Amino acid sequence: MQDNLSSGRIRKAPENFLSRDGIQTVVAEAKQGRRNFIRNAFAAAAAGAAGTSVLAQGNPVPSEGGDPNILNLPEHSTGLGQGVAADGGYGKPSRFEANVQRRQSPGLTQTTQASVSFAPLQSLFGIITPSGLHFERHHQGWWDIDPSKHRLMVNGMVKAAKVFTMDEIMRLPSVSRIHFIECGANTAVEWGNVAVPTVQYTHGMVSCSEFTGVPLITLLELAGADLKKGKFVLAEGADGSSMTRTIPMELITSGEVIVAYGQNGEMLRPEQGYPLRLVVPGVQGVSWVKYLRRIEVGDMPYAAKDEAVHYIDLQPSGLHRQYTSIQECKSVVTTPSGGQVLLDKGFYNISGLAWSGRGKVKHVDVSVDGGRNWRRARLESPVATKALTRFNLDWVWDGKPAIIQSRATDETGYVQPTYKQLRAVRGTRSIYHNNAIQSWLVQESGEVKNVQVS
């Protein structure tokens, strides 16, 4: 420990927790070989803070009278930097951001082609997910398809089956809208108990982008679709799995469903269905068919594999709910969250994401005592319909254990349920559509744990 203290210039801890008096106490007591010196020093620091209203400093003045990062000018202040387009014409994140990656959850799947990578929600700001960090879900591997050879067909109960090239689709009037996409199985592993450590793995199958494309209704009208008798629409992908899902007509006629080619100002990423995917706002990700090649109008639902074998929700009765689609109102605190460590007592900005498949988020409440008492969080703008909404709340951590939760209410008045409420209706084997309130335990040590409370 003495070694740690003597090299404190690099190793900031544990001085971070302590006032200067506290540090001296630590040094003195360490010399005396007291085993519990940290605890005592911590108490001394806390007492000092209480007495002077000055909290422990996370960035203490080093003994040489100033921070070497200030006193010794670094190379980037004294040399010539790099030129334009030095990165091959497409910029990349800083090399210091290498920890911010989408990741597979170990042991979840046996292949990478029918698998998931989770978005690092703990490291993201605002509501837009960077396209390269957008969660991935593939059923039979992803492809990078030549857009000049990609076609979209509209057939079924239409006056004339139609074929469109990408050139033609991109000629049509376009809309750009911000929407979340959440996998129906997001948070699935947590139905029964805590199973994974961080928000990346508990909630990382949600992302949010600005999508650009053509309302599907425009293409249906071009084909002369019979929307009186044709109450169901099938969407089909061009990849090996040729994913199919029955798409709700209500969201098509409302103009909400988009045949999208754009994502966050550029074309869709190949992992997200380049060059064409369906955007079905508020509905689970599996319906947002990627590599979209065909739309069929019909008069009955299709019972595709992913609506008759998977993406069906088992209820305690033994019945499966079929055609569950809407992602109900949900929220999660992303910082502080599981697997993180609070570096100090004092001020923190509790920050998180809320969303609802039924419209806008109306408000988000945050508890730091496991759901006994709640405070209303600030919603950052924009608050868009069926989009991620960022919330923030001021918090001063007193160093004692705290259980942080968030609870979202949407514009229909629906309030995000507790685990107890959700399990009372759906049991624990539903797999899909877990939108329960998440709990993070901040321990005295500063480390945050994923927990469920009773």
Next chain:
Amino acid sequence: MSRFLNAVLMAALLAAAGVAQAQSTKYPGVGRNATPKEVAAWDIDVRPDFKGLPAGSGSVAKGQDVWEGKCAHCHGIFGESGEVFSPLVGGTTAEDIKTGRVAKLTDPSFPGRTTLMKVSTVSTLWDYINRAMPWNAPKSLSTDEVYAVTAFLLNLGGIVPDNYVLSDKNIREVQARMPNRNGMTTEHAMWPGPEFSKVRKPDTSNVACMKDCTPEPKVASFLPDYARNAHGNLAEQNRMVGPQHGADTTKPEPKGPGAAAAAATVAAAVPAKEQAKPAAAKPAAGGADNKATLALLSKYSCTACHAMDKKLVGPSFVDIAKKHAGKADYLAGKIKSGGSGVWGPIPMPAQSLSEAEAKTIAAWLAAGAGK
């Protein structure tokens, strides 16, 4: 005859008029009519009422042949394997076939749910096998092979007898025997629109209480200590700066006030070059070549059945490399032709990659299967 011709002509004219109408909308010049040939090539979906099902047939016996060659290496000889995907067969009974409800779905202690326990519509099986199977060569089965494989799968579940020949003529009889045909409900508020159910009210109704809402909460579930590092070192999964850093999960959890913070700040002070390690894979000797080979393994879905250093369906690459060190020609041949018996009874199907690609992979294996 002339009346018939007239009728044909008239129909053609009407169709043309209809088409013209469809095209003369707000967006002239955008889109064209699909030809019947084009529609036939892509419109492959089969609905629960069997609209879209092509004529054909296939026996259980033929299905078994196809199965053992193209399906068993992932799904197991009896569709029971859970090594690569969830098991297809198991958990259904003769009684379920009578009732149309799979009884084991009400038993929370029954492990897992197989495809035959869940699926309510036989059309779903036919449609999916036809469009997406086999895993690494989707849409390569003939119509009769799809019937045969479907028949074999149904036979494994005791739904059709050993001598059954499934066809478009008798598939409705099979539907009436599906074990979970009555096991679905659409009575819920999670479909937008009125098509399925009148239920509009969500099934939970929390209230936004603000003060003294619950008794003292107790922690009921958390990860056990032994799982601390199961998802990798969380210190490397958080940004190196920020209000919180990632916990170093390679070490036991620090106890006591502020103890984790001490460890985390130490972790954060590790030079950025070290931090960046997980992103930049360390190139081994011949790293560039290995990378190209690894891309091939992924491209041809070898990794669906073979993992680098553990057994999946087939042996690990490392084990193959040990057993057949230096035997590049033998391995290239095996990759192309497939086979069984060397590593166990589960066959490896013949692979449709080029000679050169097979040799590349074989050379990589023969040289030790390096990363």
